[in-house]
Amino acid sequence: MASEPRPSDTTPMISVAYDATESPSAVTAKEALKLGHDVTLSFSGDALIVKDKAIAKRERSKFCGVPVGAAKSELPIPFYNVLWAEVTESALLIDYATVSKSHARPRKLKYPLDGVTLEDAAAWIEELLKRAYGTSQRRKRAKVLVNPLAGPGGADKIWEHTVKPLFEAARMTLDVSRTEFHGEAIAICEKLDLDAYDVVIPCSGDGLPYEVFNGLGKRPDGRRALRQLAVAHIPCGSGNGLSCNINGTYKPGPAALAIIKGVRTPLDLMSVTQGDQRMLSFLSQSFGIVAECDLGTENLRWMGAARFDIGVVQRIFTKRTWPCEVSVKTVISDKDEIKAHYRKETNSADFHIRREGDAASSSSPNADSVSSENEAGEGLPPLKYGSVNDKLPADWETTTLDDLGNFYCGNMGYMAPNANFFAAALPNDGLMDLVINDGTISAMKYVDLMTSIESGHFFNNPLISYRKIVAYRLTPKQKTGYLSIDGEAVPFEPYQVEIHQGLGTVLSKRGRYEIPGPMGWDRLGSGVVEGKSNGTP
Numbered sequence: 001m002a003s004e005p006r007p008s009d010t011t012p013m014i015s016v017a018y019d020a021t022e023s024p025s026a027v028t029a030k031e032a033l034k035l036g037h038d039v040t041l042s043f044s045g046d047a048l049i050v051k052d053k054a055i056a057k058r059e060r061s062k063f064c065g066v067p068v069g070a071a072k073s074e075l076p077i078p079f080y081n082v083l084w085a086e087v088t089e090s091a092l093l094i095d096y097a098t099v100s101k102s103h104a105r106p107r108k109l110k111y112p113l114d115g116v117t118l119e120d121a122a123a124w125i126e127e128l129l130k131r132a133y134g135t136s137q138r139r140k141r142a143k144v145l146v147n148p149l150a151g152p153g154g155a156d157k158i159w160e161h162t163v164k165p166l167f168e169a170a171r172m173t174l175d176v177s178r179t180e181f182h183g184e185a186i187a188i189c190e191k192l193d194l195d196a197y198d199v200v201i202p203c204s205g206d207g208l209p210y211e212v213f214n215g216l217g218k219r220p221d222g223r224r225a226l227r228q229l230a231v232a233h234i235p236c237g238s239g240n241g242l243s244c245n246i247n248g249t250y251k252p253g254p255a256a257l258a259i260i261k262g263v264r265t266p267l268d269l270m271s272v273t274q275g276d277q278r279m280l281s282f283l284s285q286s287f288g289i290v291a292e293c294d295l296g297t298e299n300l301r302w303m304g305a306a307r308f309d310i311g312v313v314q315r316i317f318t319k320r321t322w323p324c325e326v327s328v329k330t331v332i333s334d335k336d337e338i339k340a341h342y343r344k345e346t347n348s349a350d351f352h353i354r355r356e357g358d359a360a361s362s363s364s365p366n367a368d369s370v371s372s373e374n375e376a377g378e379g380l381p382p383l384k385y386g387s388v389n390d391k392l393p394a395d396w397e398t399t400t401l402d403d404l405g406n407f408y409c410g411n412m413g414y415m416a417p418n419a420n421f422f423a424a425a426l427p428n429d430g431l432m433d434l435v436i437n438d439g440t441i442s443a444m445k446y447v448d449l450m451t452s453i454e455s456g457h458f459f460n461n462p463l464i465s466y467r468k469i470v471a472y473r474l475t476p477k478q479k480t481g482y483l484s485i486d487g488e489a490v491p492f493e494p495y496q497v498e499i500h501q502g503l504g505t506v507l508s509k510r511g512r513y514e515i516p517g518p519m520g521w522d523r524l525g526s527g528v529v530e531g532k533s534n535g536t537p
């Protein structure tokens with residue numbers, strides 16, 4: 001009787017052979033390997049099927065450590081979870097991840113290559129890797145930046161125990177720096193050898209990605225740097241907006257897998273001018289209740305993401321308002337038209353596979369600001385509307401808002417887990433999403449409004465105005481307060497923002513944001529659709 005194959009590093013007795021009825025090349029074409037009597041590796045749908053009782057038993061579902069359900073004879077491994085495959089020491093080695101909503105852990109299969117030629121094994125591996133990676137680059141070369149002080153702490157451990165093992169299993173090249181002071185990531189990215197890396201990966205909150213974009217943008221070849229080097233994100237902070245949007249998760253393990261399989265995606269970036277400074281913003285700018293809750297709750301940092309919710313409730317009941325003057329260049333102000341824009345962009349044939357260089361294919365009204373190949377190699381694009389120190393363009397609409405509660409401009413949907421403030425945000429439509437609400441609404445209605453963010457009804461709530469814009473200027477009327485750019489505090493002074501379509505590049509899970517869109521966007525007539533999931537990552 002044949003011995004039962006056991007796929008461990010220490011099992012030398014496994015023989016690998018093709019089905020006797022097939023020639024090796026025919027089997028290769030059918031993408032199936034029969035290994036000894038009891039093991040077959042084949043492709044089916046979107047998974048690698050490992051027919052091997054020992055492995056299926058090892059990976060059986062467990063509840064409190066006790067196996068549940070009937071024992072299975074095969075293990076399906078989604079191609080998305082396959083990290084690498086190679087022949088090493090005359091054995092076929094497959095690295096994959098076991099994945100749940102909150103975890104991803106590396107695993108290995110190893111079968112001796114007895115009876116299979118190296119050529120046949122290589123062809124089969126190539127087919128597996130093609131299915132596992134699709135258009136995503138294999139073996140990405142990464143500059144990793146770990147902020148040991150991010151969020152509630154723990155970035156070092158997350159990197160060492162959760163992320164690094166997955167990246168190593170995917171055979172990525174890793175160059176790791178631990179940031180030691182505020183602003184260090186800017187300096188690192190200013191000097192980075194662009195040709196030595198494919199991606200910069202901050203293990204942090206949203207503060208380090210902000211520094212990465214700004215470091216790349218400060219270079220004399222800023223445009224090329226922002227185009228060539230993708231930015232990814234391992235969530236280690238308390239907000240982790242970037243990871244929620246591009247990885248679809250705020251959990252480090254699944255985020256690492258999203259990066260391994262991530263595709264280059266052009267990202268709109270915003271120029272913010274204030275005083276004589278110009279900086280890049282990738283996420284949002286806020287003034288009013290959100291800025292106060294983000295920056296005025298540093299004392300509650302130990303609470304993680306909950307500090308934001310506590311801050312909101314505290315401020316709603318004090319009925320504070322933040323008077324200011326705003327001047328805006330609006331492109332779309334009607335919510336139904338915004339849904340139609342979202343629908344058009346989302347349904348465009350290439351939406352799911354939009355890649356680097358494709359931003360210009362967008363039908364955006366602001367498409368003329370796309371950075372072109374000719375411009376690559378130069379510094380940041382010129383400011384189309386001047387800076388905060390220039391005269392306001394004549395076609396901007398200026399309003400005084402004495403009772404403002406919240407002025408929030410975003411480039412991505414999620415600002416934090418469960419906080420999809422900008423439901424209609426798109427990665428490269430060349431437009432910013434602007435949300436404004438009054439601060440004098442009743443506390444009950446305010447609580448209702450803020451809780452509607454999580455339920456997905458925020459966009460449709462008549463208490464907020466939601467616009468697609470290309471530029472604005474905000475001038476606070478009070479002397480002190482908080483202004484937040486991507487969650488970082490900036491001086492409480494007038495500032496001006498404009499968007500640059502597709503100036504940056506990120507690695508995203510599917511070439512799009514992992515957000516559900518404004519409720520009802522996928523229905524003709526664009527009415528409110530009750531009970532639809534908000535798709536919280």
Ligand SMILES: Nc1ncnc2c1ncn2[C@@H]1O[C@H](COP(=O)(O)OP(=O)(O)OP(=O)(O)O)[C@@H](O)[C@H]1O
Binds near residue numbers: 148209
């Ligand atoms: N070793 C360090 N000591 C002090 N500051 C640091 C260090 N490393 C990075 N920083 C700074 O920490 C700031 C915040 O970074 P990051 O976004 O990673 O965490 P966070 O702000 O705590 O995240 P969140 O706001 O989501 O909780 C950045 O401005 C960065 O410059």
